[in-house]
Amino acid sequence: MNTIGRRTGAVLWELILPVALFIAWWVWSVQGENMYFPAVPDILNAFGHTWFGSGFTEHVLPSLRNFIVGLALGTFFGIVLGIAVGRVAWLRWLLSPIIEYARALPPPALLPFFILILGIGPEMQVGVIVFGVFFVILLNTIDGARSVEPTLLDVSTVYKIPRWYRFLRIILPAASPQIVAGLRNGISLAVILMVVSEMVAATEGIGFFTLQSQQNFAFVDMWSGMMLLAIIGVLVNLLFTVLIERPVLFWQRGASGNG
Amino acid sequence: MSTQTSGRPVEGSEGRPSRVAALWQSRRVRWGVAVVLDLLIVYVLWQVLSATGVLPSRFFPSANAVVERIGLLLTLPAFWAAVWATMQSWIIGLIIGCACGTLFGVLLGSSSRAYRFCRVVIELLRPIPPIVIIPIVLLVLGVTLQMKLLLIFQGIFWVTLLQAIYGVRGVDPVMLETAKTYGMSKLRRFFMVQLPGSLPFIVTGVRLAAIFALVVSIVAELVGGAAGLGNEILKAQSAGDDRTMYALILFTGLLGVVITAIFSALERFVLFWHPSQREVAQ
Numbered sequence: 001m002n003t004i005g006r007r008t009g010a011v012l013w014e015l016i017l018p019v020a021l022f023i024a025w026w027v028w029s030v031q032g033e034n035m036y037f038p039a040v041p042d043i044l045n046a047f048g049h050t051w052f053g054s055g056f057t058e059h060v061l062p063s064l065r066n067f068i069v070g071l072a073l074g075t076f077f078g079i080v081l082g083i084a085v086g087r088v089a090w091l092r093w094l095l096s097p098i099i100e101y102a103r104a105l106p107p108p109a110l111l112p113f114f115i116l117i118l119g120i121g122p123e124m125q126v127g128v129i130v131f132g133v134f135f136v137i138l139l140n141t142i143d144g145a146r147s148v149e150p151t152l153l154d155v156s157t158v159y160k161i162p163r164w165y166r167f168l169r170i171i172l173p174a175a176s177p178q179i180v181a182g183l184r185n186g187i188s189l190a191v192i193l194m195v196v197s198e199m200v201a202a203t204e205g206i207g208f209f210t211l212q213s214q215q216n217f218a219f220v221d222m223w224s225g226m227m228l229l230a231i232i233g234v235l236v237n238l239l240f241t242v243l244i245e246r247p248v249l250f251w252q253r254g255a256s257g258n259g
Numbered sequence: 260m261s262t263q264t265s266g267r268p269v270e271g272s273e274g275r276p277s278r279v280a281a282l283w284q285s286r287r288v289r290w291g292v293a294v295v296l297d298l299l300i301v302y303v304l305w306q307v308l309s310a311t312g313v314l315p316s317r318f319f320p321s322a323n324a325v326v327e328r329i330g331l332l333l334t335l336p337a338f339w340a341a342v343w344a345t346m347q348s349w350i351i352g353l354i355i356g357c358a359c360g361t362l363f364g365v366l367l368g369s370s371s372r373a374y375r376f377c378r379v380v381i382e383l384l385r386p387i388p389p390i391v392i393i394p395i396v397l398l399v400l401g402v403t404l405q406m407k408l409l410l411i412f413q414g415i416f417w418v419t420l421l422q423a424i425y426g427v428r429g430v431d432p433v434m435l436e437t438a439k440t441y442g443m444s445k446l447r448r449f450f451m452v453q454l455p456g457s458l459p460f461i462v463t464g465v466r467l468a469a470i471f472a473l474v475v476s477i478v479a480e481l482v483g484g485a486a487g488l489g490n491e492i493l494k495a496q497s498a499g500d501d502r503t504m505y506a507l508i509l510f511t512g513l514l515g516v517v518i519t520a521i522f523s524a525l526e527r528f529v530l531f532w533h534p535s536q537r538e539v540a541q
Contacts, residue, residue: 010375018379036398093289097297104515106474108481109489109508112496116504117318192388192478199393199482200493207390211482214394222394229391237386 038220047224055209060228063194063205066122070129071190078134078186079179082141083171092142103139107132107189108196115201125197125205132193133186140182144175180248187240191233206232302326320502328506338491345476345487345514348404352411353472357465360416364423364461369453374424385417389475393482407479407487414475415468422464426457462529466522473518477511488514 026040051060085091085099111128118124148171156166198207210225282288305322308314332338367374389410400406430453438448480489488511495503 013372014375014379017376018383021380036395093293094296097290097294098301100519101512101516104470104519105508105512106477106515108474108477109492109511111481112492112504113508116496116501188386188388192390192474195388195390196478196482199390210394214398219398226391226394230387233386233388233391234383 036219038223042220043223043227046220047227050209050221050224051228059204059206059209062122063198063207066125066129066197066205067190067194070126070194071133071187073126074130074133074190075137075183075186077130078137078182079141079172082138082179083145083167083175085138086142086145086175087171092146099135099139099142103135107135107193111193111197111200114197120201120203125194125202128197129190129193132189136186136189137179137182140178141175144178145171147178148174176248180245183244184240187236188233191236195229318501320505324502325505325509328502329510332503332506332510341486341488341491342510342514344485345473345480345489348407348411348479348485348487349472349476349518351404352408352476353415353469355408356412356415356472357419357468359412360419360464360468361423361461364420365427365454365457367420368424368427368457369449374428381417381420385421387413389414390478390482393479397483402483402485404485406483407476407485410479410483411472411475414471418467418471419461419464422460422467423457426460427453429460430456459530462526466526469518469522470515473515 029037030039030041032039085095107128110131114124114127114131118127152170152174153166156170161169194205195207198205199211202208206225206228210222210229213219213221213225302322305314305319309316309319309321367377392413393410396406396409400409434452434456435448438452443451476487477489479485480487480491481493484490488507492504492507492511495501495507
């Protein structure tokens with residue numbers, strides 16, 4: 001009884017600030033003092049009929065498609081090449097300046113380059129996301145692949161374990177904590193690049209819709225777009241923690257505990 | 260990148276072949292050789308591929324042309340004005356964001372009650388990419404330095420805040436108890452134990468923030484149209500001036516390399532007395 005009371009007290013304590021802030025925003029916006037900040041009920045209303053209506057297929061799906069395809073391709077190539085480079089010492093030595101340079105180059109700066117070679121369209125947007133994600137994952141995978149326990153590799157050599165099996169069961173798991181850490185950064189970057197590419201040069205997508213609404217003085221629509229993008233940012237982060245980070249790290253903790 | 264000691268003892272330096280090998284022992288030398296090799300490879304490859312038409316000249320000027328253009332840009336005041344516009348927002352935004360993030364982080368980290376009070380708001384606002392708030396920030400602040408600074412703030416405040424919170428909360432409790440037992444006052448404990456103990460985390464946060472602040476600056480210039488390198492790159496592209504576009508992108512990468520190198524060195528410098536925290540501070 002007492003512990004239940006304390007637990008609900010703790011939850012309530014955590015909820016005071018967000019609820020208070022939301023109510024404050026609501027009350028202030030309803031008074032309509034600033035035209036850039038429309039009333040919250042209007043925004044929620046617009047949110048409903050924009051994003052659950054035709055806007056879903058017109059803007060949300062293209063955005064999410066570019067995001068997922070770009071993220072998947074960048075991650076895949078980053079892991080494959082990262083392990084190759086990470087396990088071959090001379091390759092790592094030779095390529096590390098190029099990789100460090102590409103990693104330090106702010107990915108949005110390459111947006112005009114992709115507009116030039118791919119034109120305006122989904123290819124360009126996917127291209128920017130792939131580039132950004134690729135180098136984040138690559139660098140982390142290289143670090144991870146380097147850190148494989150040498151004894152494990154020696155044992156697998158002694159037991160004549162085939163190469164592909166060694167890759168799947170020893171190197172990839174050993175590198176996975178680093179890869180997952182890289183993926184967290186990669187996902188945040190992919191969201192940013194998705195929105196930036198839509199705002200600079202696109203004819204569809206949530207970012208396009210949001211900036212377009214701003215330029216047309218449709219501030220309610222603009223806010224509904226910003227709200228959706230914010231929700232996507234939070235949701236993608238949450239999904240990553242629940243679906244990827246926890247299972248992988250849990251497994252990792254168990255493995256290192258047994259070893 | 261590596262600033263490890265290069266002056267290792269040279270074994271058998273009496274003209275034996277191990278001299279080269281000894282030189283090779285130095286990470287700095289190996290790194291330098293790799294940099295030179297990479298520059299050569301990229302340059303030759305680019306030059307050959309564009310001369311043979313594998314890289315269509317419509318999209319890719321020759322490497323020579325781009326290098327020449329970088330040389331030309333370095334003499335133009337307009338170019339340096341753009342560099343300054345980017346660096347100005349970067350450094351001011353970095354200082355404000357890191358100062359606020361670290362200050363609030365240290366405060367929240369020292370009180371579990373206060374941290375739990377703010378936790379949900381932090382978790383909700385942290386993952387919102389700075390680009391998302393561009394439309395409203397542009398409306399309220401216009402195409403100004405303040406607009407860039409606010410976006411940079413949203414980009415880096417939360418990183419430094421969380422690093423500082425983790426840092427303060429991660430301080431070894433035994434150390435804190437010991438300090439208490441020795442009769443240290445609360446204020447003294449804070450400055451003598453908690454703050455130094457959390458420094459590695461804070462510095463890692465600052466390094467991440469420094470790199471990300473540059474990214475956000477470029478974004479604000481691309482989307483918001485503020486003066487700076489991002490805007491120049493986009494303008495060069497839409498004007499069909501490919502050489503300038505490539506030259507500016509390559510230069511921006513160099514800027515990123517310099518910032519990364521400086522802040523990695525800073526991190527190593529601060530972490531040097533606290534090696535045990537290195538792994539945790541990731």
